Amino acid sequence: AQTVTQSQPEMSVQEAETVTLSCTYDTSESDYYLFWYKQPPSRQMILVIRQEAYKQQNATENRFSVNFQKAAKSFSLKISDSQLGDAAMYFCAYRSATVDDMRFGAGTRLTVKP
Amino acid sequence: EADIYQTPRYLVIGTGKKITLECSQTMGHDKMYWYQQDPGMELHLIHYSYGVNSTEKGDLSSESTVSRIRTEHFPLTLESARPSHTSQYLCASSKYGGPYGYTFGSGTRLTVV
Numbered sequence: 001a002q003t004v005t006q007s008q009p010e011m012s013v014q015e016a017e018t019v020t021l022s023c024t025y026d027t028s029e030s031d032y033y034l035f036w037y038k039q040p041p042s043r044q045m046i047l048v049i050r051q052e053a054y055k056q057q058n059a060t061e062n063r064f065s066v067n068f069q070k071a072a073k074s075f076s077l078k079i080s081d082s083q084l085g086d087a088a089m090y091f092c093a094y095r096s097a098t099v100d101d102m103r104f105g106a107g108t109r110l111t112v113k114p
Numbered sequence: 115e116a117d118i119y120q121t122p123r124y125l126v127i128g129t130g131k132k133i134t135l136e137c138s139q140t141m142g143h144d145k146m147y148w149y150q151q152d153p154g155m156e157l158h159l160i161h162y163s164y165g166v167n168s169t170e171k172g173d174l175s176s177e178s179t180v181s182r183i184r185t186e187h188f189p190l191t192l193e194s195a196r197p198s199h200t201s202q203y204l205c206a207s208s209k210y211g212g213p214y215g216y217t218f219g220s221g222t223r224l225t226v227v
Contacts, residue, residue: 033213041154045204045218052213089154093215102208102216106156 023092120219137205
């Protein structure tokens with residue numbers, strides 16, 4: 001079974017600085033999808049960014065970008081120009097293209113300091 | 115705006131009571147899920163459904179049950195609530211297959227006293 005590992009339970013960043021959240025996964029498949037979700041305190045979990053494994057180009061959504069290293073099975077999230085509203089739990093997730101279930105990491109709690 | 119709705123948002127209930135947590139989505143998604151999550155902690159899949167009349171247990175053993183009589187509705191029921199059931203319950207839905215993420219509801223925070 002696929003596993004997703006987020007090795008940083010907590011991270012902290014100064015407002016306007018850049019932070020990178022790490023995620024690794026274990027799979028024997030070649031076709032899959034990767035996601036980062038954001039869960040603000042007491043608010044709905046939302047999708048931040050997604051990456052399709054067959055695409056070499058790293059996904060970008062405004063201040064959020066990923067560094068996808070397929071061979072290393074690594075999928076990190078970079079948040080540029082951090083804002084107070086970025087403070088949240090961030091979950092990395094893997095979705096198989098064949099089995100079609102989603103596996104979540106344990107999450108990283110991001111604190112943004114003013 | 116959320117296209118998946120969970121009610122109630124908060125619930126405090128006594129031990130032994132029967133409760134039903136509601137989840138409805140308006141996106142026509144085939145797949146729906148229930149996760150249990152202690153605040154700020156990881157997600158645990160407790161039930162999922164691939165469509166009407168399809169329900170499966172997830173990775174985490176749960177005393178709850180679910181039903182899927184209509185595509186848009188996926189309620190979760192606890193026949194006899196216990197303090198150990200105190201947690202947050204998240205409902206999610208998804209299209210089947212493809213690079214689609216899950217859409218999550220706002221959650222129900224359940225406290226059993």
